[in-house]
Amino acid sequence: MCKALKEENESKESKVTLSGLLNFIDGLWSACVGERVIVFTTNYVDKLDPAAIRRGRMDKRIEMSYCGFETFKVLAKNYLDIDSHELFAEVDNQLAETNMIPADVAENLMPKSDEDDAETCLKNLIEALNAVKEEAVKKAEEEVRSKAEKEEKKEDKCTDSAKENVKGDETSAKPVKENGFIKKADKGGEN
Numbered sequence: 001m002c003k004a005l006k007e008e009n010e011s012k013e014s015k016v017t018l019s020g021l022l023n024f025i026d027g028l029w030s031a032c033v034g035e036r037v038i039v040f041t042t043n044y045v046d047k048l049d050p051a052a053i054r055r056g057r058m059d060k061r062i063e064m065s066y067c068g069f070e071t072f073k074v075l076a077k078n079y080l081d082i083d084s085h086e087l088f089a090e091v092d093n094q095l096a097e098t099n100m101i102p103a104d105v106a107e108n109l110m111p112k113s114d115e116d117d118a119e120t121c122l123k124n125l126i127e128a129l130n131a132v133k134e135e136a137v138k139k140a141e142e143e144v145r146s147k148a149e150k151e152e153k154k155e156d157k158c159t160d161s162a163k164e165n166v167k168g169d170e171t172s173a174k175p176v177k178e179n180g181f182i183k184k185a186d187k188g189g190e191n
Contacts, residue, residue: 018049067102069095079109080118087122094129
């Protein structure tokens with residue numbers, strides 16, 4: 001029974017090969033009449049095979065980075081219809097210190113109700129940026145703590161190993177009775 005389930009699960013797994021992917025992409029291009037745009041996304045462009053990203057297959061590369069102040073100003077104009085506000089300076093400072101994608105910035109700029117004005121939306125964005133920054137600080141502290149704990153465990157293992165070596169030396173230094181006489185074992189081999 002288990003073998004049958006395992007075989008069934010294996011048959012459901014994706015078996016995409018590079019060759020199959022390239023044939024699919026080339027098939028899309030050849031089947032299209034007129035101009036078409038195909039969009040591919042990845043978080044790991046350096047792991048892609050050069051055959052998949054050669055010119056002719058992927059002609060344009062656009063890096064989608066975190067939101068900067070210039071992008072924020074465009075979003076503020078689009079969502080709030082404002083070009084400047086007294087809170088822009090604080091948003092600029094927060095964006096310089098925090099990584100937030102444009103979609104998250106836009107979500108915070110969108111009025112949630114008819115009562116929400118530009119100032120309310122900007123304050124919501126500033127609160128969200130503060131929350132992201134606090135989360136990043138906590139994560140960094142946690143990583144430092146975890147790394148310190150690993151180093152401490154590593155040092156403890158080294159200390160334990162050193163104690164075992166010393167213990168072994170003490171055992172070998174105990175008096176030994178040989179031929180009716182007590183003599184001390186010496187590291188140098190002298191009696």
